[in-house]
Amino acid sequence: QKEVEQDPGPLSVPEGAIVSLNCTYSNSAFQYFMWYRQYSRKGPELLMYTYSSGNKEDGRFTAQVDKSSKYISLFIRDSQPSDSATYLCASGFYSSASKIIFGSGTRLSIRP
């Protein structure tokens, strides 16, 4: 079992829809969580990161962590065609900068 699991998609939704992207993780010791967006032929771009359970909002994006169920979510409101990309979740430990585990990514397509 991978430490961070992510449905690869592809996920296709119409413009304006609310998108929900999800990851599960197996190691309850993970302490912080990140979401990255990766456009085709580009490097991953940090979208959001959070250290605790609960919600964190930034514009149209909301990151949610539920440590009790080991579930990480990213919600995108009013989705735009420019949101079409691969979204990667990642989890890490405070004690080790190098021990960051990435999900394999979910490919998202927003239809105009």
Place this chain on the structure above:
Amino acid sequence: DVKVTQSSRYLVKRTGEKVFLECVQDMDHENMFWYRQDPGLGLRLIYFSYDVKMKEKGDIPEGYSVSREKKERFSLILESASTNQTSMYLCASSPPGQGSPLHFGNGTRLTVT
């Protein structure tokens, strides 16, 4: 904004060549990383450096070495390139401190023929 710059976007090399991939960051970050990204396998850590001249092996260091002579520059070296090293290579950096997220460059797409 953090800027991580990888010197080449695309490289084509022949089997057996020595290959250098260069990465520079402009935010005075202590930590620098080299990952490779392959379909279905996600991101895998090759090497990590937490200071000048300091390095740690990641999950897949075989066939690679690294050099960090200056804080802002981290080089990945393929001693003798092989076709199974064809991949997207991503450099990243992060500041010290607990829970610092990674900032990535745009990647180098290496093809070994």
